[in-house]
Amino acid sequence: MTRHVVVVGAGPAGLGAAAAALRAGARVTLVDSAEHPGGQYHRMLPDAYRAARPGRLHHGWDAFDRLRRRVTGHPRCAWWPETSVWMLERSAPGEPRPPRVHVLRGPADGSGRERRVLEPEALVLAPGAHDRALPFPGWDLPGVFTAGAAQALAKGERVVVGDRVVVGGAGPFLLPVAASLLEAGASVAEVLEAGTAAAVARGWGRRPWELASQAGKAGELAGYAALLARHRVPYRTGRAVIEARGDGRVEEAVTARLRADWSVVPGTERTVTADAVCVTHGFSPQLELPVAAGCALRAGATPEEPFVEVDADQLTTAPGVYAAGEVTGIAGAPAARAEGLLAGWLAGGGAPSAPELRRLRARRDQGRAFAARLAAAHPVGAAWPGWLRPGTVVCRCEETDYAALCRAADDAAGGAAARAVKLGTRAGLGPCQARICGPTVAELLRRRAAGAPGRPAEGLAPATPHHRPVAQPIRLGELAEPPRESE
Amino acid sequence: MSPRLVPASADAAGRRPDVPLRITVDGVPYNGAAGQTIAGVLLAAGRRSWRNGPSGAPRGVFCGIGACFDCLVTVNGDRDVRACRRRAADGDAVTTQSRAADSADPAGTDGGER
Numbered sequence: 001m002t003r004h005v006v007v008v009g010a011g012p013a014g015l016g017a018a019a020a021a022l023r024a025g026a027r028v029t030l031v032d033s034a035e036h037p038g039g040q041y042h043r044m045l046p047d048a049y050r051a052a053r054p055g056r057l058h059h060g061w062d063a064f065d066r067l068r069r070r071v072t073g074h075p076r077c078a079w080w081p082e083t084s085v086w087m088l089e090r091s092a093p094g095e096p097r098p099p100r101v102h103v104l105r106g107p108a109d110g111s112g113r114e115r116r117v118l119e120p121e122a123l124v125l126a127p128g129a130h131d132r133a134l135p136f137p138g139w140d141l142p143g144v145f146t147a148g149a150a151q152a153l154a155k156g157e158r159v160v161v162g163d164r165v166v167v168g169g170a171g172p173f174l175l176p177v178a179a180s181l182l183e184a185g186a187s188v189a190e191v192l193e194a195g196t197a198a199a200v201a202r203g204w205g206r207r208p209w210e211l212a213s214q215a216g217k218a219g220e221l222a223g224y225a226a227l228l229a230r231h232r233v234p235y236r237t238g239r240a241v242i243e244a245r246g247d248g249r250v251e252e253a254v255t256a257r258l259r260a261d262w263s264v265v266p267g268t269e270r271t272v273t274a275d276a277v278c279v280t281h282g283f284s285p286q287l288e289l290p291v292a293a294g295c296a297l298r299a300g301a302t303p304e305e306p307f308v309e310v311d312a313d314q315l316t317t318a319p320g321v322y323a324a325g326e327v328t329g330i331a332g333a334p335a336a337r338a339e340g341l342l343a344g345w346l347a348g349g350g351a352p353s354a355p356e357l358r359r360l361r362a363r364r365d366q367g368r369a370f371a372a373r374l375a376a377a378h379p380v381g382a383a384w385p386g387w388l389r390p391g392t393v394v395c396r397c398e399e400t401d402y403a404a405l406c407r408a409a410d411d412a413a414g415g416a417a418a419r420a421v422k423l424g425t426r427a428g429l430g431p432c433q434a435r436i437c438g439p440t441v442a443e444l445l446r447r448r449a450a451g452a453p454g455r456p457a458e459g460l461a462p463a464t465p466h467h468r469p470v471a472q473p474i475r476l477g478e479l480a481e482p483p484r485e486s487e
Numbered sequence: 488m489s490p491r492l493v494p495a496s497a498d499a500a501g502r503r504p505d506v507p508l509r510i511t512v513d514g515v516p517y518n519g520a521a522g523q524t525i526a527g528v529l530l531a532a533g534r535r536s537w538r539n540g541p542s543g544a545p546r547g548v549f550c551g552i553g554a555c556f557d558c559l560v561t562v563n564g565d566r567d568v569r570a571c572r573r574r575a576a577d578g579d580a581v582t583t584q585s586r587a588a589d590s591a592d593p594a595g596t597d598g599g600e601r
C-alpha cells in the first residue's frame with residue numbers, strides 16, 4: 001500500500017515536502033489554514049482580485065507557480081486549503097507511529113467547520129514562524145504593526161498600512177517590507193536596523209562564500225537595497241524605534257542611536273512624524289505543533305527562543321515526525337524549501353541513498369550555515385529592556401506592564417516558578433496564549449533573576465511558553481460533533 | 488493620512504476592477520472589495536482599531552497573520568474571529584468586542600471559548 005504522508009503548512013518548506021513525497025511515490029495530504037499555498041513568502045492574492053500579473057509582487061514566481069500547480073493537481077495529492085490543525089494526538093508510548101492529526105475545515109474561526117482526523121504513516125511539520133516584536137512604550141498604539149503584518153497586507157491583499165511609515169528592528173527582513181510598502185505607494189520615512197554597522201558588517205562579512213551560496217537571496221536583497229536608494233529612503237544601522245506616540249493612534253515615532261548591546265545613547269533621540277510604525281526584531285517559530293507531537297527542542301540564540309531539533313534527515317525526536325522550514329531555524333525561503341524537499345522525500349519512503357540527495361543535503365547544510373550567520377549578525381541586544389518604562393505594556397492581551405512583571409519576579413525570587421508569576425500578573429494568559437509576549441516575559445524574568453539586566457543567568461530553567469495542546473481555536477459546538485475519520 | 492487599498496487601476500499586479508461588497512460593523516456600513524479580509528476592509532476604510540483591551544485600550548491589527556489575537560471580532564454571531572484571517576463576505580454583520588469591565592459587550596471576555 002502506498003505510504004500516506006501528511007504535510008502541515010504549504011509554505012516554501014511544506015510545498016517542497018509535498019512535492020518530494022509525491023516524487024517518492026507516497027500519497028500526500030497537504031493542509032494549510034490559508035486558501036492558497038505559498039506560506040508567508042509566496043502569499044497569493046485572493047482569487048476575487050483576478051490579478052493578471054500576480055508574479056510582479058514576487059521573487060521566483062514562475063517556479064513557485066509551476067510547483068504549486070503540479071503538487072495540488074497531482075493524482076496522489078489531496079490539497080486541503082482553509083484547514084487548520086487544532087490538535088495532534090500522540091500514539092501510545094512505544095508505538096512507533098506519528099500522531100493523529102485533527103483538523104478543522106472551513107473559513108477562519110468559523111462555526112460549524114468540518115472536523116476530520118488523519119492517520120499518517122509519516123508527518124511533516126512546516127508551520128513557519130511569526131515576527132518577534134520587542135515591546136517599547138507605545139507599541140500597543142493602533143498604527144504600530146509587526147513588519148510581517150505590513151508585508152502580509154501589502155502582498156496578500158494590496159492594503160498599505162499608512163502613508164508615512166517607519167520600519168525598524170533587526171535583520172534582512174526589514175528590506176522586503178520597506179520595498180513592499182514603497183511598491184504599494186506608501187512613503188517610507190526611514191529603515192532602522194538596530195544592530196550597529198560594525199556588528200552587521202562582522203556578521204555578514206566573515207564568510208562571504210556562505211552568502212554567495214544563497215545566491216537567490218543575495219540578489220533579492222541587493223534589489224531591495226537599490227529600490228530604497230532610488231526612493232531616497234535612509235537605511236540607518238545602530239538606530240531603533242524606542243517609542244511610538246500619538247493620541248489614540250500613532251502620530252510620531254521616537255528613534256535613538258543604540259550601542260552594540262542596544263542600550264540607548266543618551267541625547268540621540270529624534271522624533272519622526274509617521275502614521276504607521278512597522279517593527280520586527282526577529283522571528284519566533286510556531287512551536288505548538290512540534291511540542292504537541294513530542295518533538296525535542298534545541299536552544300536558539302537565547303534559552304527563550306528554541307527551535308525544533310532535527311537530525312541530518314530532518315527527522316525530529318518523535319517517531320515518524322519530520323520538521324522543515326523556519327521551525328528548525330530562520331534562514332529564509334530557499335533554505336526552507338531545501339529542508340522541505342529533503343524531509344518530504346524521506347518521509348515519503350524515498351531511498352536515503354538516492355543520488356539527488358547529495359546536492360539537496362549540501363543545499364540544506366548551506367541553509368543551516370546561513371541561519372547561524374543571520375542569528376550571529378542580528379542578535380537581540382541584551383540591553384533592550386532599557387527602552388521600557390514602568391508603565392510599558394509587555395503582555396498586549398492582559399496589559400501587564402513592566403513594573404508589575406518586575407514586582408512579581410522579585411516576589412518570586414528564591415525559587416518560585418514562572419507559573420506563579422504568570423498567575424500573579426496574568427502575563428501570557430490572554431487570547432494569544434503567550435505567542436507574542438512569551439519569549440519576552442521569560443527573558444525579562446531571567447534577566448531580573450540574574451540581577452543586572454544583560455548579565456546572563458546560569459542554570460535557570462526558563463518557562464516553556466510553547467505548550468498549547470489546542471493549537472488553533474475550536475468552538476464548543478465543533479468539539480461536540482464527532483470527527484469524520486479519514487484514512 | 489491613513490491606510491488604504493491600492494487602487495485596482497494602478498496595481499502592478501494587474502487586478503481587474505474590484506467587486507464591491509458591504510459589511511456592517513456595529514450597524515455602520517463599510518464598503519470593501521471581494522477578497523479583502525475583514526481587517527483589510529476596516530483598515531482600508533481608515534479604521535485602525537475596533538477592539539478594547541482590559542483597560543479599554545484600543546486594539547486593531549498587530550501581527551496580521553493570526554498569532555496575536557488583537558483583531559478579534561464577532562462575525563454573524565460567532566465570537567472571537569480573527570479579522571486578519573477571515574475574508575469579508577458581502578452582508579457580514581460584524582460586531583466589535585471588548586474586554587473592558589465597563590463595556591457594553593455582553594460576553595465581556597473574549598477568548599472565552601478556548
Ligand SMILES: Cc1cc2nc3c(=O)[nH]c(=O)nc-3n(C[C@H](O)[C@H](O)[C@H](O)COP(=O)(O)OP(=O)(O)OC[C@H]3O[C@@H](n4cnc5c(N)ncnc54)[C@H](O)[C@@H]3O)c2cc1C
Nearest residue numbers: 009011012013032033039040041085127128148325326333
Ligand atoms: C508575515 C510574514 C511575512 C513574510 N514575508 C516575507 C517576504 O516577503 N520575504 C521574505 O524573504 N521572507 C518573508 N518572511 C519570512 C518567511 O517566513 C520565510 O522566508 C518563509 O516563508 C518560511 O517558509 P516556511 O515554509 O518555513 O513557513 P511559512 O511560509 O510561514 O509557511 C507556513 C505555513 O503553515 C501554515 N500553518 C501554520 N500553522 C498551521 C496549522 N496549525 N494548521 C494549518 N496550517 C498551518 C501557515 O498558514 C503557513 O502557510 C515572512 C514572514 C512572516 C511571518
Ligand code: FES
Nearest residue numbers: 551553555556571
Ligand atoms: S492581527 Fe494578530 S491575530 Fe489578527
